[in-house]
Amino acid sequence: MDERIGDYPDLDQLGAEVSVELFPESFTVRWDLCGATADFFASYFSQMPSCGADDDATQAEVENAISYVLNEAVENAVKFQAGGTITVKVGMYEDSLVFVVSNWIMGSAADVLRPRLHELIEGDAHELLLARVEANAANPEAGVSGLGFLTMITDYDARLGWRILAPDGAGDRVHFHTMARLPIFRT
Amino acid sequence: MEVRDATYRVWFDESSSTVFFEGSLRLGTADYRPISEILGEVLAKNLPVLTLHMLELNFLNSSGINTLYKFAIALRKQGITVVTVRGTTVIAWQTKSLANLKKFLPTITIEMQGDE
Numbered sequence: 512m513d514e515r516i517g518d519y520p521d522l523d524q525l526g527a528e529v530s531v532e533l534f535p536e537s538f539t540v541r542w543d544l545c546g547a548t549a550d551f552f553a554s555y556f557s558q559m560p561s562c563g564a565d566d567d568a569t570q571a572e573v574e575n576a577i578s579y580v581l582n583e584a585v586e587n588a589v590k591f592q593a594g595g596t597i598t599v600k601v602g603m604y605e606d607s608l609v610f611v612v613s614n615w616i617m618g619s620a621a622d623v624l625r626p627r628l629h630e631l632i633e634g635d636a637h638e639l640l641l642a643r644v645e646a647n648a649a650n651p652e653a654g655v656s657g658l659g660f661l662t663m664i665t666d667y668d669a670r671l672g673w674r675i676l677a678p679d680g681a682g683d684r685v686h687f688h689t690m691a692r693l694p695i696f697r698t
Numbered sequence: 699m700e701v702r703d704a705t706y707r708v709w710f711d712e713s714s715s716t717v718f719f720e721g722s723l724r725l726g727t728a729d730y731r732p733i734s735e736i737l738g739e740v741l742a743k744n745l746p747v748l749t750l751h752m753l754e755l756n757f758l759n760s761s762g763i764n765t766l767y768k769f770a771i772a773l774r775k776q777g778i779t780v781v782t783v784r785g786t787t788v789i790a791w792q793t794k795s796l797a798n799l800k801k802f803l804p805t806i807t808i809e810m811q812g813d814e
Contacts, residue, residue, distance in 0.1 A: 543705070546724045546757070575790030582724060583760055590726070641801055647764055648771040651734075656727050656764035666794040 512677035512685070516625070517632040519672030519690050525609060528602030529555060535597060540589050549582035552601050556608060573695055576667050577601075580691050581610050583659040588614040590655075593684050607670070607692035616687045621675055624687075627657070628673055636664040669693055699739055701732040706755075708733050710740050716749040722757040730765045737769045741776060748773070750783040752792060753811065763795055770802035779805040787812035 531548060533540050557574035581599070588597045595615035602609050616624075630639065640661045647653050663669040674688040700709035706721035717740055723733075740748070758766070773781055783799060785792040787810050799806050 542726055543724070546722070546759075569790075571788075572790045572793075575794075578757070579759075579791060579794075582757075586724075586726075586759065640798070644764065644767045644802065645771065648768040651768075654727060656761045658760040658764050662760050662763060662795065665798075666791075 514675045516628045517672035518670045519674050525602040525604055528600045530600040533597040545585040545589055546582050548585050549578045552581055553578035576693055580663050580667055580669055584612040584689050588612050591616045591620055593617045608695050610691045613688045615684045618683045618685050621685050631660055636661055640665050699736050715745050715747055716751050718751045719755040723762040724757055724759040727761040730761055734765055741772050747780040752785045767802050770799050774803045782807045784809050
């Protein structure tokens with residue numbers, strides 16, 4: 512299986528990138544390290560002269576956008592990881608900063624996620640956000656908020672895509688890649 | 699009423715009818731429960747006016763945004779409509795995400811320091 516959902520250009524076009532690889536089975540990834548990882552990349556890239564959200568964007572806005580989006584992606588990877596490594600890559604592609612967070616999840620988890628991801632891409636994210644929060648309010652015991660990807664789109668104009676791979680020998684796990692693109696590369 | 703750890707503090711000040719949020723909130727969904735409990739206690743007071751003070755809240759992840767938006771819905775359903783949220787444009791996430799509160803509680807007043 513090699514499935515793509517949403518906006519997911521070929522990784523080999525990313526070129527130069529900064530990456531971090533985590534090994535949760537050997538070195539436990541504490542929850543607060545999600546934010547620390549995101550903040551590392553946010554600090555790194557927001558201080559590059561070539562990065563700027565829009566003409567009037569400040570460095571703080573760029574740093575916040577990177578930090579928010581990447582923190583959500585890494586939190587998801589840590590939350591749903593089913594062994595193996597978690598990799599975080601950040602680079603530039605066309606007019607965007609590109610984040611790719613990859614981790615292994617159970618195939619059954621992918622089956623649950625798949626329709627939600629299609630809904631995110633094909634629906635109106637602002638309407639979906641309203642509906643999701645109202646549903647969460649009606650179900651206080653909901654274990655997940657479901658707002659991570661949605662708020663990336665509604666609040667940060669992120670373009671999202673996913674790639675799900677099931678290589679030989681992976682058993683009932685799949686390699687799950689989340690790509691987020693932020694329009695903050697100023698040419 | 700107060701809940702805190704190394705990175706955040708949330709508390710209710712009865713005299714000013716204000717909930718203060720301070721620090722960085724990047725908890726897992728279940729870890730917002732103590733904060734939700736404080737907000738539930740505030741809700742139960744049925745206050746005529748309420749202020750949410752966000753000026754020192756540097757980060758809020760999506761689970762925290764969920765907690766905040768759900769509180770806005772609870773206020774709306776309880777008829778507590780004279781609500782003000784105080785934020786700042788200096789903290790970028792607040793500019794991005796606080797405006798959505800109006801979708802869940804249309805009567806809320808959003809005061810952003812740093813606005814012209």
